[in-house]
Amino acid sequence: MKNLIIASTSTLHTGGYLEYLLPELLVHFKNVKTLLFIPYARPSGISHEEYTSKVSEAFAKINITVKGIHEFESLTEAIKNAEAIFTGGGNTFLLVSQLYRYNLMTLLTETLKNGTPYLGTSAGSNITGLTMQTTNDMPIIYPPSFQTLGMIPFNLNPHYLDPDLNSKHMGETRETRIKEFHQFNSLPVLGLREGSWLDVKGNKITLKGDLSARLFKQNQNPEELETGSDLSFLK
Amino acid sequence: MKNLIIASTSTLHTGGYLEYLLPELLVHFKNVKTLLFIPYARPSGISHEEYTSKVSEAFAKINITVKGIHEFESLTEAIKNAEAIFTGGGNTFLLVSQLYRYNLMTLLTETLKNGTPYLGTSAGSNITGLTMQTTNDMPIIYPPSFQTLGMIPFNLNPHYLDPDLNSKHMGETRETRIKEFHQFNSLPVLGLREGSWLDVKGNKITLKGDLSARLFKQNQNPEELETGSDLSFLK
Numbered sequence: 026m027k028n029l030i031i032a033s034t035s036t037l038h039t040g041g042y043l044e045y046l047l048p049e050l051l052v053h054f055k056n057v058k059t060l061l062f063i064p065y066a067r068p069s070g071i072s073h074e075e076y077t078s079k080v081s082e083a084f085a086k087i088n089i090t091v092k093g094i095h096e097f098e099s100l101t102e103a104i105k106n107a108e109a110i111f112t113g114g115g116n117t118f119l120l121v122s123q124l125y126r127y128n129l130m131t132l133l134t135e136t137l138k139n140g141t142p143y144l145g146t147s148a149g150s151n152i153t154g155l156t157m158q159t160t161n162d163m164p165i166i167y168p169p170s171f172q173t174l175g176m177i178p179f180n181l182n183p184h185y186l187d188p189d190l191n192s193k194h195m196g197e198t199r200e201t202r203i204k205e206f207h208q209f210n211s212l213p214v215l216g217l218r219e220g221s222w223l224d225v226k227g228n229k230i231t232l233k234g235d236l237s238a239r240l241f242k243q244n245q246n247p248e249e250l251e252t253g254s255d256l257s258f259l260k
Numbered sequence: 261m262k263n264l265i266i267a268s269t270s271t272l273h274t275g276g277y278l279e280y281l282l283p284e285l286l287v288h289f290k291n292v293k294t295l296l297f298i299p300y301a302r303p304s305g306i307s308h309e310e311y312t313s314k315v316s317e318a319f320a321k322i323n324i325t326v327k328g329i330h331e332f333e334s335l336t337e338a339i340k341n342a343e344a345i346f347t348g349g350g351n352t353f354l355l356v357s358q359l360y361r362y363n364l365m366t367l368l369t370e371t372l373k374n375g376t377p378y379l380g381t382s383a384g385s386n387i388t389g390l391t392m393q394t395t396n397d398m399p400i401i402y403p404p405s406f407q408t409l410g411m412i413p414f415n416l417n418p419h420y421l422d423p424d425l426n427s428k429h430m431g432e433t434r435e436t437r438i439k440e441f442h443q444f445n446s447l448p449v450l451g452l453r454e455g456s457w458l459d460v461k462g463n464k465i466t467l468k469g470d471l472s473a474r475l476f477k478q479n480q481n482p483e484e485l486e487t488g489s490d491l492s493f494l495k
Contacts, residue, residue, distance in 0.1 A: 038428035069436055070443035116440050118399075158400055163437040164353075164393050166444055167406050171399060184431035193273035195454055196419035201304055202398040205351050208305035209401055219430055 028053075028142045029176055031153050032222035033183045033234075035114055035146035043083040043146075045220065049233070051087050053142060054109050059090045061107035065123035066115025066148040080113060100127050104136050114147025114183075117160040121152060122168040134174045143176075147183050150217070153225075154180040159206055159214050161199075177223065177230060179259050180206075185216030185239060200247065207243040213259050214241040215250075223256070230256040263288075263377045264411055266388050267457035268418045268469075270349055270381035278318040278381075280455065284468070286322050288377060289344050294325045296342035300358035301350025301383040315348060335362050339371050349382025349418075352395040356387060357403040369409045378411075382418050385452070388460075389415040394441055394449050396434075412458065412465060414494050415441075420451030420474060435482065442478040448494050449476040450485075458491070465491040 030046070030053050037045050054060065064076035071079075077093035084091050091111075097103035104110070110133075112120070124130045137143050145153050151160050153176040157168075161184060188198040197205075203214050216239035217223070224231045232238050237249045240259075250256070265281070265288050272280050289295065299311035306314075312328035319326050326346075332338035339345070345368075347355070359365045372378050380388050386395050388411040392403075396419060423433040432440075438449050451474035452458070459466045467473050472484045475494075485491070 034430050036430050038430060067440070067443070068432070070440050116437075119440070119444075159398060161398070161431060163441055164395065164399060164406060165437075165441040166393075171402050184429065186429060186431070194419065194421060195269050195271050195273060196396060196421070197303070202351075202400075205302070205305050205354070206398060206400040208302070209354075 026140050026227040027137060027176060027225050028140055029137065029153060029225040030144045030222055031150040031177070031181070031217075031225065032144070032146045033150065033185065033217040034219040037220055041083070042079060046144075046222070047083075047087055049222075050144065053144065054087070054089060057089055057109040057142065059092060059108055060084060061103055061110045062091050062093050063110065063112040063120075063149070064093050064095065066113060066117065066120035068113070068115035076113060076115075080111065100129060101132060104129060104132055107136070107141055109142040109144075110136070111144040112146075112149030112152065114149055116165055117148040117151045117157050117162045118164050118166050118168055120148045121157050121171070121173065122166045124152070125169045130172075130174065134176070137174065137176055150183050151181055153177055155212055156180060156210075158210065159203060176225065177259075179213040179215055182214055182216045185218045187239075200241075203241045207241065211243045213243075215239070215256070215259075216241065216247075221252070228257055230259070232256060261375050261462040262372060262411060262460050263375055264372065264388060264460040265379045265457055266385040266412070266416070266452075266460065267379070267381045268385065268420065268452040269454040272455055276318070277314060281379075281457070282318075282322055284457075285379065288379065289322070289324060292324055292344040292377065294327060294343055295319060296338055296345045297326050297328050298345065298347040298355075298384070299328050299330065301348060301352065301355035303348070303350035311348060311350075315346065335364060336367060339364060339367055342371070342376055344377040344379075345371070346379040347381075347384030347387065349384055351400055352383040352386045352392050352397045353399050353401050353403055355383045356392050356406070356408065357401045359387070360404045365407075365409065369411070372409065372411055385418050386416055388412055390447055391415060391445075393445065394438060412460065412491075412494075414448040414450055417449055417451045420453045422474075435476075438476045442476065446478045448478075450474070450491070450494075451476065451482075456487070463492055465494070467491060
């Protein structure tokens, strides 16, 4: 049975790394002693080692030891044997490229379907959708495909931002970009604001956190979904 | 001899479509009667026809007739015979996908090298760089390659935005994204603010408009280049 927390962001403006999620993670990762961390998205280009040590510090607060996947001889065994898995944020193009490069995409899908508890934040959440095509990231590297894990039957736009009505900037708003996506793709897209996350238990998907989320469907007006909403109806 | 205007944006907050550029275009497209327009980037997903008619309206003010490339039987002949070419903004992934799909990338490179006057705005400017990897757009479609026209020996980031120091949003700043690009790529990236453009005459590249531009080089601190700067030194 799938068991995932899919968060818009790792960090809120008001707090430290993963801080706002720790009470939830204490429940989600109950009985987990060691967590497998996938650092491939490398935010700001930091190394796998630096990233893993930052994550270790946060999880130490709930008595979980963290091991980076780059520390393992066999990446496949690392995933298969993991008690729990966390993929952190950074650049989604890089993350997806690395997962394909090491042939981990299919294995990760199967492992999560079989119930290994998972946490994703930002890029690590993006990859739980059907494709990475609604990422906000820059295409710094060319991945072999945009297909991702498909743990939820729609796509995500993490760090969702409402249009700034006072802005004088003429670049596209997030809503415009998602509208362009829907010219060519029929998948729903969920704009997940910072502080929101999805709780996935089997086929049940629940919106959590304090905020509403914005749902975009092809050829329809966007709608606001209140926190606590059951999103299992989405396809 | 190359003859290009490469603009950050088509439209300023204070004016109509292409309005701020018209005095410059009057000179750039002197003696041009008919302009070939490439509408493939389809901003907000508008059709080729709608986009072309919007562009026609703007160019009517300087007595230039506009024809969309989609109106031609032979796309190759359309480019070869064009008096001048304009590629408008929208989604860079879509634009690049279409140029590859119709085998136009190499032909366009050769045509511009031979001196056909060109105007690019936003996505249409992005493709004049070596690759499209510093676009701000959403990957709504998977292009066969990120390589672009290479009319300038570096990459562009159009609609460049300075970090908003008051923002509570935790998504990456533009500067962070470009820094991530430089973890894997050595090309310089020029952040071109809205209202700036590059004037390319042969190998001479001059920054124009009222604003400075921000230059990012691998492993170096970014620097501000004043308007009027000669950028021909960049490689």
